Amino acid sequence: MATLPISAATSSDARAVLRRAFGYDAFRPGQEELVCAVLGGRDALGILPTGGGKSVCYQVPAFLVEGLTLVVTPLISLMEDQVQRAREVGLQAECLSGTQPTETKRAVVERVRAQRTDLLFVSPERLELAAFRKLLADVRIGLVAVDEAHCISEWGHDFRPSYRRIAAVTGALPCPTLALTASATPLVRKDIAANLRLADPLTVVHSFDRPNLQWAVLPGASRRARMRAVYALLCRLPGVAIVYAPTRRSVEVVRDHLAGCGLTADAYHAAVPGDERSRVQDRFMSGASRVVVATNAFGMGIDKADVRSVLHVQLPTTLEAYYQEAGRAGRDGAPSVCVAFHARRDGALGRRFLQRTHPTPLRLMRTHRALRRAADAAGSIQADGPDSVRILGSVPREWMEGEPTGLLGALERHGAIRRLGTGNGAGTSRVFVHRSPGFEEARRMRRRATAKLRAVSRYARTRGCRRNQILRYFGEERADPCGQCDRCGWQVGGGA
Structure with missing residues (x-):
């Protein structure tokens, strides 16, 4: 358990924890500044690259602050893994989620009340539950960490309405708040700080440049042509690879195509049963x-350091999402490849996606009116x-599962409806x-999403350095060509 009040822990204490618990002699860039800020009671915002060790920024303070470190994280499916990794370094870690049996949740709450927990992971939705708010009022909170903080911003690429309500709870707690993300433009950073009510926060923005990553965009006139090209690349590129596809169906099609060519690959998406997803993840992590x-x-x-290539069958709809996913390559600093496929028709696909994600205000008003008329007396x-x-045409399973x-x-997102409950573990x-x-x-959100889609198209069609195009998007200016992308003479799988 934590034994020091915030102000008593120093940078030397933090480095001692880093050596003892994590086995590292020194912090990575940006980590120590963030750790020391929150130990000193100051709010902080950290923009660290994928693989930059964001979890260390709240795990080290969890050893040192007096009271519970509360971590708000967006994906319930990853909480158990986060808990396990925290326990491996010696922290008393727990999580609370709606998927846990009642007895498990009761036992976790009892350990938190008894001050036998250093680190507690929760979703932002849990903060809105009256019973959980009472628990927070009954225990001492030493630090609040908000992971994947870009989800707060309506300007961000992965906006979650519940994230914007975090500060209604955490703002009243007498402890610092640490916000962390790997991908945030200057506008998103400003929105995060304002929405979380960060008071004079220390802001650490690590460079978005990843010099060991090699970038390319290849043409893909058809899905079949892309699948053939993916297979050819996987045969030429050594090491572990992640292939991203835009939909669950396309994941299965690509996996089956690779299998038909004699290359064994695992498939992972939200419709794969939980036990199988865990097996896929374990097989991937073990090699x-x-x-x-x-x-x-x-x-x-x-956190797998030796991913040598990340291939995208189709570019995502934002550069933030692409940078975050591609950035899972080369975390160990060794040369790694990031290749995406793009064709002119992808623009139409992106616009259809935008239409589904950001319907027009008129369509939203009409749909809300119809739902209101069909609702019961309680609304x-x-x-x-x-x-x-009948009103919606269909209800996506992804939405039922919390997405x-x-x-x-x-x-x-616009406050027209609110989830009330879950049914038999299947979702809302x-x-x-x-x-x-x-x-x-x-x-306004529709206009922002359209601008992000255009930025992706500019990246795909640019005749200049691709790395510089990404850096410019995130607010960094580099004049020199990188020499490590297809526009600077580098050839995929064939060197420069």
């Missing part, structure tokens, strides 16, 4: 599996019931339909 084909559900929170409606399906996607996700079963939401922000 038993060389190639994983996955949606963007794979990779967050997974609620079965999310996947016949009335909802803020599709038309329902857009209504939720009912939603409350608010009487008079506002959709003023919908048009």
